[in-house]
Amino acid sequence: MFDRPDIAAALHTYMQETAPVLVLHLDAQDQVIGMNDPARRVLRAGAVGRTLAEQIVDFNHTLDLPALIRQGGTVHRLTLSTASGKPETLGFRFFPVSGGTLALASLDFQEQVELRDEVLDLNRELNNLTRQLHQANAELRELNQLKNQFLGMAAHDLRKPIGLIMTYGEFVLDEAGPELSEEHREFLRICLKAATGMKTLIDDFLDLAVIESGHLRLNRVPVTARELVAGAEPIARLVAEKKGITLLVEPTDDTRRLRVDASKLQQVILNLVGNAVEHSVSGQRVWVSSRWEWQEIVFAVRDEGPGIPLADQVRLFTAFGRTGQRKTAGESSTGLGLAIARLVVEGHGGRIRVESCPGQGAAFIFSVPTEEEETP
Amino acid sequence: MSLPVKPGFDPESVYRAYLDGLLAHDRQQCREHFKQWLEADAGLRSIYDDLVRRSLYEVGELWERGRISVATEHLATAISESLLNLTYPRLFAQPRNGKSAVITCVPNEYHQIGGKMVADVFELNGWRGYFLGANTPVGDVITLIAEKRPDVVALSVATSFGLAEVIRAAAEIRAAFPGLPIMVGGQAFRWGGKERIERLPGVCCLTDLGALEAWIKEHGNHV
Numbered sequence: 097m098f099d100r101p102d103i104a105a106a107l108h109t110y111m112q113e114t115a116p117v118l119v120l121h122l123d124a125q126d127q128v129i130g131m132n133d134p135a136r137r138v139l140r141a142g143a144v145g146r147t148l149a150e151q152i153v154d155f156n157h158t159l160d161l162p163a164l165i166r167q168g169g170t171v172h173r174l175t176l177s178t179a180s181g182k183p184e185t186l187g188f189r190f191f192p193v194s195g196g197t198l199a200l201a202s203l204d205f206q207e208q209v210e211l212r213d214e215v216l217d218l219n220r221e222l223n224n225l226t227r228q229l230h231q232a233n234a235e236l237r238e239l240n241q242l243k244n245q246f247l248g249m250a251a252h253d254l255r256k257p258i259g260l261i262m263t264y265g266e267f268v269l270d271e272a273g274p275e276l277s278e279e280h281r282e283f284l285r286i287c288l289k290a291a292t293g294m295k296t297l298i299d300d301f302l303d304l305a306v307i308e309s310g311h312l313r314l315n316r317v318p319v320t321a322r323e324l325v326a327g328a329e330p331i332a333r334l335v336a337e338k339k340g341i342t343l344l345v346e347p348t349d350d351t352r353r354l355r356v357d358a359s360k361l362q363q364v365i366l367n368l369v370g371n372a373v374e375h376s377v378s379g380q381r382v383w384v385s386s387r388w389e390w391q392e393i394v395f396a397v398r399d400e401g402p403g404i405p406l407a408d409q410v411r412l413f414t415a416f417g418r419t420g421q422r423k424t425a426g427e428s429s430t431g432l433g434l435a436i437a438r439l440v441v442e443g444h445g446g447r448i449r450v451e452s453c454p455g456q457g458a459a460f461i462f463s464v465p466t467e468e469e470e471t472p
Numbered sequence: 473m474s475l476p477v478k479p480g481f482d483p484e485s486v487y488r489a490y491l492d493g494l495l496a497h498d499r500q501q502c503r504e505h506f507k508q509w510l511e512a513d514a515g516l517r518s519i520y521d522d523l524v525r526r527s528l529y530e531v532g533e534l535w536e537r538g539r540i541s542v543a544t545e546h547l548a549t550a551i552s553e554s555l556l557n558l559t560y561p562r563l564f565a566q567p568r569n570g571k572s573a574v575i576t577c578v579p580n581e582y583h584q585i586g587g588k589m590v591a592d593v594f595e596l597n598g599w600r601g602y603f604l605g606a607n608t609p610v611g612d613v614i615t616l617i618a619e620k621r622p623d624v625v626a627l628s629v630a631t632s633f634g635l636a637e638v639i640r641a642a643a644e645i646r647a648a649f650p651g652l653p654i655m656v657g658g659q660a661f662r663w664g665g666k667e668r669i670e671r672l673p674g675v676c677c678l679t680d681l682g683a684l685e686a687w688i689k690e691h692g693n694h695v
Contacts, residue, residue: 212543217606219550220584224605226557227588231600234564 118176118186120199122148126161129196140179148199151176153183165190165197176201241309248305251298258298262291300432304415307439314357314443321354321386321393322347328362332369332384340378343369346385354393354466356444361395361464364437368397368460371433375401375458391466392446398459404452412450413438437462481512483522491527494548495540506555516559517596520589524552525681528585532659553585556592563595571692572600574616575626576608578637586658587628593681597688599623610641614648623695624653629660635668642675650674653695657684 097103111119112132118139121130126147131139143151149161153175164172171187178184186201265288273281306312325347336343365384372382380400387394404412415435441448441462452458486505493501509523528549535545575591577584584606591601602620604613617625625645629638642654656669657678666677678684 212546216546216550216582219554220582220606223553223557224584224588224603227560227591227603230557230560230564231602235600237565238568 116202118199118201120148120201121193122165122197122199124196126165126197135201138176138178138184140177153177164188165192165199168192174201244305244309247301248309251301251305255295255298255302258291258295262288262295265291297432300436303436304432304439307436307443312439312443314360316355317358318353318355319358320351321388321395322349322351324354324356324358324361325365325384325386325395327358328365328369329384332366335366335370336373336382339373339376341373341376342379342381344381344383346383348386348388348393350388352388352466354464356464357440360440361444364440364462365395365397367433367437371460372397372399372401372458375399377401389463392463393466394461394463396459396461398457400457403454403456404450404458405454409450409452413448478512478514481508481514483509483512483514483518486512487523487526490523491530494527494531494551495534495544497544497547497551499551499554502551503555503558506558510558516563519559520592520596520681524556525589528552549583549585553588556585556588559592563592566595567598568600569598571598571624571695572602572620572622573624573626574602574604574613574620574622575628576604576613576616577606577628577630578634578641579607579609580637581629581631581634582606583630583659584628586630587626589681590626590628590657590684593684594688597685597692599688599692610644613641614645617645617649617652622652624655625649626655626657629656629658632660632663632665634658634660635665638669639672642669642672646672646674655684655687 098107111117113134115132115134117132118135119132120128120135123129126149128144128146128148128151131144135143139151147161149159152159152161159174164174168190171189173185174188175183175185184203187204188199188201191198191200265284269281269284269288273284276284325345329343329345333343369382369384376382376399382400383396383398385396385398413434415432438448441464444464446462446464448460448462450458450460486508490502490505490509493499493505506519506523509519514522531540531545531548534540535542573591573594575587575594577587587605588603591603594601600620602616602622604616613625627638627641629635638656638660642656645652645654652674654672654675655678656675657680661669661677661679666679669675669677676687678687
């Protein structure tokens with residue numbers, strides 16, 4: 097069949113133009129002296145005139161191409177350096193021809209099909225996992241909303257009876273106190289202290305539930321950083337002095353005004369100062385400072401306490417993500433303060449972080465981008 | 473075709489450019505036009521109906537007429553499927569009605585995008601649509617049904633070779649969950665076979681996404 101001139105001509109055209117086979121004509125020194133069109137498209141420019149060995153990727157320099165060529169009929173798996181810059185592994189067969197060699201190279205069809213199917217499978221799997229992830233995230237968001245609703249309702253309903261316990265407990269202590277023994281008065285004081293702690297916890301839960309439900313309402317007013325810190329300073333000083341801690345306030349002198357919810361940010365400052373004091377001992381200092389950085393106002397509360405291990409820092413701003421560090425006077429807290437601080441700061445479009453090394457104190461830093469109002 | 477909301481958005485030219493991208497294996501071009509459609513606020517349903525479904529049908533026809541290779545068809549499907557991920561933040565955030573469906577392809581069925589679009593149509597209609605994927609063993613489907621307790625299970629089959637598998641899978645699911653409605657659908661029914669499937673007790677056959685939506689609206693509240 098192949099002897100027929102018309103068939104030979106058809107095959108010639110096919111092999112020259114479109115066959116999925118690279119046809120390379122090598123001279124006696126294995127230099128490429130001719131190739132078909134597919135080879136011209138795949139190989140690097142300048143392939144003609146160079147030896148085939150130069151165009152084969154041979155990491156270990158162990159390739160003995162003349163020996164392979166002499167083996168003739170066997171298919172040899174060789175990797176070509178191609179015009180796209182990507183190496184391509186092809187099956188080569190070498191046929192001796194007058195004055196040289198004819199090299200025919202093609203991709204392993206079966207391998208290509210398997211590769212394609214595997215990649216398609218992986219792609220399907222990846223897309224399914226992506227879908228599941230989005231779906232799971234949506235379900236978690238729904239559950240979180242439900243949790244917040246439940247938390248909000250429970251906290252709201254608990255606040256009233258706790259308030260009654262505190263009010264009537266105080267009445268009893270005030271009015272019947274003198275008739276009670278000192279031991280029974282102390283029992284009542286313990287009850288009231290526990291009720292106060294519970295009320296703080298419930299208030300924090302409510303704050304958290306409200307903010308996490310996306311209902312954080314910011315009452316933005318124009319205020320300078322100095323005014324903001326000054327608003328929190330009297331209570332902060334009281335808290336610090338009670339424990340013999342020196343509070344040093346270093347506000348910026350910049351008189352530019354911010355548009356922020358002053359009372360919520362003052363809560364954040366007080367919360368951070370409260371934490372700093374709880375982790376300090378008498379005689380130590382706590383600093384509150386503020387400064388402008390580009391279009392942000394940066395507040396920092398720094399202490400000389402025991403510092404926070406790196407492992408604890410990552411979960412510090414999550415609910416109940418408190419550290420293993422003991423408070424210096426055994427103070428109790430709800431474990432929600434820093435989570436609320438983060439949500440308030442983020443509600444302003446800002447960020448909060450901690451810088452600390454164990455034994456070297458801690459600095460809580462938060463920044464708030466300015467919806468700036470220039471002083472007239 | 474749904475009316476676009478964003479001024480200047482021309483769905484026909486975006487569709488053509490998207491289809492050209494699919495045929496040219498140009499993922500970036502497709503992504504660009506898919507996002508353009510998404511950002512035009514023409515509605516999620518419009519993306520499913522007027523962009524993805526329409527283009528894949530056209531790709532399928534081109535393949536059947538020998539104008540493109542099976543590789544191009546595979547790649548067009550893969551690109552479309554990966555772009556559907558862009559809709560998910562919106563799709564899954566829609567209000568839910570408490571109903572859910574488990575959707576899967578039967579064993580040896582590797583064409584999954586149709587089944588996935590079925591799951592997404594359930595989501596578009598306020599249901600949760602849990603999709604298991606291509607070539608899923610019936611045992612895995614039964615395990616998920618036991619876990620999720622869906623209101624409906626849907627089996628997707630794209631090729632007529634899969635009909636025997638569908639019948640087998642439906643029987644196994646029926647045996648494990650006798651009261652659970654089963655729906656079957658997919659491209660396999662383009663040339664018939666609906667009657668054969670519907671002879672199975674508790675099984676209905678829906679041949680396209682429009683029929684599915686009609687079913688959800690008519691029967692969805694009663695299952």
